[in-house]
């Protein structure tokens with residue numbers, strides 16, 4: 001269950017780093033504190049974490065102040081798990097001393113005058129050796145929808161070009177063939193550098209990282225030097241955290257700066273993309289998917305069906321690529337094109353990628369993104385897709401894409417996150433009600449909100465469209481079976497939200513629930529899957 005309770009990924013053979021050298025490099029003061037906390041001579045560290053529950057012996061535990069509590073309060077747990085020292089701020093030093101009172105464990109406490117979160121990435125990069133000494137080609141993608149898809153496209157194309165890819169996304173962290181389920185989309189900086197160090201040990205030489213707006217704004221990518229970063233699109237999401245669209249946009253724009261990356265690639269179909277291209281502090285190249293939009297690269301869709309989309313990509317110096325992805329939706333061609341251009345900008349020629357592909361087919365598999373559950377072995381059966389989309393922009397992109405590949409009817413089922421951005425719910429409902437034929441509203445992650453309250457907002461939006469048949473069925477298990485019962489030959493059922501996830505968060509409980517497994521089981525019950 002990806003509830004974030006897994007221990008973070010670490011290198012298998014870290015190199016100890018003397019605490020004294022970190023103290024000098026980051027101007028850390030040794031805290032005298034109460035009796036028992038010892039000096040730092042002879043102390044070295046082999047790992048970094050800001051979560052006391054994640055401490056391994058020899059770790060430098062970062063006591064970080066947060067919205068709910070100060071991490072230094074957990075210094076005793078860190079000590080009991082074998083931390084070599086605590087790095088925190090002045091307030092945290094007092095809390096750590098208090099937490100360690102009457103503890104037989106003497107733990108050095110070093111103090112920074114900065115916010116501990118603001119040096120976490122650089123400290124972790126030094127401890128793990130993932131600073132400038134990490135020479136893998138490193139790519140980052142930000143935007144509201146499609147980041148995970150682009151990350152998987154990047155990994156597939158890197159592999160075709162002869163690289164050993166590693167990736168970090170909302171769905172998974174992948175280190176060569178090793179796959180770990182993710183908790184946060186973008187892990188905290190210490191975990192990210194531990195992951196990069198593990199990747200280097202595994203011979204990974206091409207890294208694709210999903211970069212959420214939170215990651216940039218909350219220093220989670222500090223210490224990472226991206227060869228190329230990209231921006232794909234921007235629409236409403238996460239206003240619970242950023243408050244307004246301009247603040248959310250500024251968090252993404254901040255990635256296009258020399259302290260983070262060398263070069264950028266920007267999709268300039270939208271005014272937001274054009275703004276990134278204009279205001280970027282690093283050189284950018286532009287991709288347009290709409291005819292007539294001024295750009296360096298141009299994408300044209302040549303064919304699309306439910307089984308995939310074919311496209312042609314033209315570059316500024318005559319570069320030309322004819323390709324296909326086995327997932328429907330013109331935006332999936334855009335995701336592939338963006339990944340191709342990112343590799344090109346990092347000095348990996350399109351011809352080198354092409355040489356590793358069979359006739360331009362990019363055999364990408366993106367867990368829980370328009371992932372087909374049926375086996376479409378015969379066209380007189382309905383098709384069932386599970387997706388991760390949970391924003392108005394994603395709903396519009398998916399449903400418009402389905403409209404272009406003309407299934408007979410679209411049955412669209414979804415819910416909405418509790419305790420997150422509530423202002424996008426009516427719009428999600430309205431878009432669904434406008435573009436689908438039948439809408440089934442069910443529960444997703446209610447969290448601490450009453451599920452019927454969330455459904456009511458979605459229902460209001462869906463009914464305001466005065467178009468689709470709108471049905472309420474709170475239990476997603478029953479909603480899946482209802483959708484299948486309503487579907488006829490050639491119809492498409494699209495279940496948006498849960499994607500790859502294997503849990504449902506209800507009133508503080510993480511209930512095991514995999515939408516993909518549930519759908520496959522229901523399809524077998526209905527004789528639609530062997």
Ligand SMILES: CC(=O)N[C@H]1[C@@H](OP(=O)(O)OP(=O)(O)OC[C@H]2O[C@@H](n3ccc(=O)[nH]c3=O)[C@H](O)[C@@H]2O)O[C@H](CO)[C@@H](O)[C@@H]1O[C@H](C)C(=O)N[C@@H](C)C(=O)N[C@H](CCC(=O)O)C(=O)O
Nearest residue numbers: 050051052064066067068069070071074184185186212214
């Ligand atoms: C808004 C946000 O990003 N909050 C993150 C932040 O919380 P915070 O700084 O307020 O920390 P806190 O919960 O008060 O805890 C303070 C400190 O005590 C530590 N602690 C806490 C408990 C304990 O037992 N031991 C311990 O050491 C914590 O690790 C933390 O360092 O640091 C915490 C520790 O790493 C994260 O768990 C928490 O993510 C929360 C769960 C979250 O929901 N984040 C979401 C919004 C997020 O980051 N989403 C983005 C975007 C996804 C997308 O694009 O859709 C993502 O990248 O996932």
Ligand SMILES: Nc1ncnc2c1ncn2[C@@H]1O[C@H](COP(=O)(O)OP(=O)(O)OP(=O)(O)O)[C@@H](O)[C@H]1O
Nearest residue numbers: 144145146147148149170331369387388389394397
């Ligand atoms: N380029 C795109 N433009 C618009 N919508 C897209 C695009 N790519 C994918 N989508 C839609 O958005 C959904 C989410 O895609 P994906 O998980 O790749 O995005 P994400 O940005 O990683 O989401 P999150 O940040 O929540 O992890 C997809 O399942 C699809 O419906």
